[in-house]
Amino acid sequence: MANGQLPKSGWWPFGYSSGGTAYGPHKISEIEGEAQIPLSDVWMLADTDQIAIPIASGNTWAPQLPSKPSHVAVRNFVYFDNHVGVRRVGPQMTY
Numbered sequence: 001m002a003n004g005q006l007p008k009s010g011w012w013p014f015g016y017s018s019g020g021t022a023y024g025p026h027k028i029s030e031i032e033g034e035a036q037i038p039l040s041d042v043w044m045l046a047d048t049d050q051i052a053i054p055i056a057s058g059n060t061w062a063p064q065l066p067s068k069p070s071h072v073a074v075r076n077f078v079y080f081d082n083h084v085g086v087r088r089v090g091p092q093m094t095y
Contacts, residue, residue: 013044013080031080039080046095047075054092 011034015025028039035042046052049066052075053059069075074086075095087095 028080040083042080043077043095044080045078047071047077048095051089051092052095057093 012023013026013031016023026034031042032039047070049069050062051069053062053065055062069089071086072089074088077085077087077095079085
């Protein structure tokens with residue numbers, strides 16, 4: 001969600017309800033407070049692939065992802081302030 005990292009376990013900005021404990025969605029002010037950085041640095045949506053989420057991670061839908069980034073060296077991101085940007089592909093298991 002920020003700085004190339006996924007959100008900490010149990011904290012999902014849009015909520016989560018698939019199995020286990022259900023979490024409700026959060027207000028924008030809560031998202032900025034949790035991230036402790038400006039919303040312009042917190043992404044909400046990103047391209048993904050098997051470099052970011054490898055099959056070995058145990059994720060059941062990882063095999064459905066492209067094996068390599070769609071845009072070769074960069075990924076597209078949408079941020080919580082509604083701007084769109086690109087970032088270079090990082091190491092495995094990061095964004």
